Amino acid sequence: MYRYPRWPIHLALVGVSLLMLIPFYWVLKTSVTGENIFAYPPSILPKSPHPFYYVDVWYYIPFARYFLNSVVVSAIAVIANVVFNAMAGYALTRDFPAKPFVLLLFLSCMMVPFQATIIPAYLITGRLGLLDSYWGLALPQFSTIVCIFVFKASFDAVPRSLIDAARIDGLSEWRIIWRVMMPLAKGAIATNVILAFIWSWNNFLWPLIVTRSADMQTLPLGLARFLSYQEDTTGALYAFCIMVLAPGILLFLLAQNEFIRGLTSGATKG
């Protein structure tokens, strides 16, 4: 409609894209050569790349153990998240006397950042006897308010007549959720799975507080520990970075739209 030259826009966006991508490139390059660590001036293209730093990672630290811990904690958190949020979201589609109170409670909980609860959260987890365990690591992430509202919006869109029909056919409420509602809420499930996974996978502060033994540490903790032991003088650190970042980037590229939908739908709710 409005005619204007396109190349300045492309120029600006390419510039910004480079700013976003160069840090990745630099890390990737160092993880296969290690030359920037010692050499100055650094070379722009990798000379004689080799995979040895990736091998080093396996010797320096129990990478497999960290990875396993991260996967187990994330899996627990994701499964609990989807089940609990779907149940709560379904309950919120109904009318019941205390509903305004529950909504208010949820919205005010949104205002309490996790960082403002660390001291008592640690003490509570201690009382529950869950310090230094998978359950203790995952428990605070068992339910997220944003995702409850994502499920509620998705369930609200299901026609009433369908639910009534299911009820007349004699399905219990429990089965209505799992047999009727959930198959219709695939988008909400995908959104919730991705958000819960990313949050749990990247979480650093809580594992830092709760874990004691090296056996229970997750990847972000392993990364921070590796940094403090080795300082930044080995390419293995950057190889480790790439190994940790890769799953997140892959998942994000595969499910970008669900992820963005989750963020913006949680966002527009205010």
Added chain:
Amino acid sequence: MTIAPAVANRPYRLARKRTRQAVLVWCFLAPSLAVFLLYRILPLLWNVVLSFTAWSPLRPMRWAGLDQYEEMLHDDVFWHSLWNTLIFIASAPVGIVIALGLALLVSSDIRGRDVYRTIIFISYPLMTVAVAIIWRWLFDERVGLINYIARSLDLVDRPIQFLNSFVWALPSVIVANIWQMLGFYMIILLTGLQNIPPNLYEAAAIDGANAPRRFWRVTLPLLKPSLFLCFVIGMLNSFTSFDLVYVMTGGGPGRATELLVTYIYKLGFSQTRFDYAASVTIVFFVLLVGITWAANRLSGGNAGAVEKD
């Protein structure tokens, strides 16, 4: 004869059905509510109680009144981390303005806009610890890329020790934070831009409004809810930015990058001063709620609603 009992039972049955419904609703809500009560509401109350007592795992609990708060008044580290946190928050609008420019560029009908969107957004979902390590190293004084570029362009004659200098440490961490948050702001603003009805622009164009006027009079007012949301989330992010600071500088050099969150963590888990950490947390939380409330008031108190005019 056979119908009568059924009719007589109806109110009773209805009531029973309603009770069963209510029980069901509460059963469905119970797990989530339990998690939130246990890890949001209870900690908040516990913090309040702890902040008025003198307690640590090795000592019995003792009522301390306002002692903790009084100590805070004379605690230089507390004031320093409060100040740093406020600077960190003040940096959020910078990121939002850059993101607004990017969102406007990406929303124009150019080829490859989805690719640009993905590239700009990709830093947001990444593990912050890894991002911190990457930036720590870009800022490195010996072989960091930033110093290399600055030296190649003759901007500086001696490498700057970004993360070890009292002047540069906090700005460096802020740059890394903006780098990570930029894509997120852009996505929110992009959604806001897409929700502006295109016929408003057409009407404005017919009325003779040029592009800058259309931006100030149509785009910006209608984008206000999205901008407010960006600010709230950006502020929350700055307030709670623990990972980045902890890994990049650990609060140092000295206390140059100490934020309230990192100070609370250190008080609680390196110095085992849970009581004092709790009272700092209370101040932290009150400040957070206060700023959000003020931002909401400033934005007209109707963030999320479409502008009426």
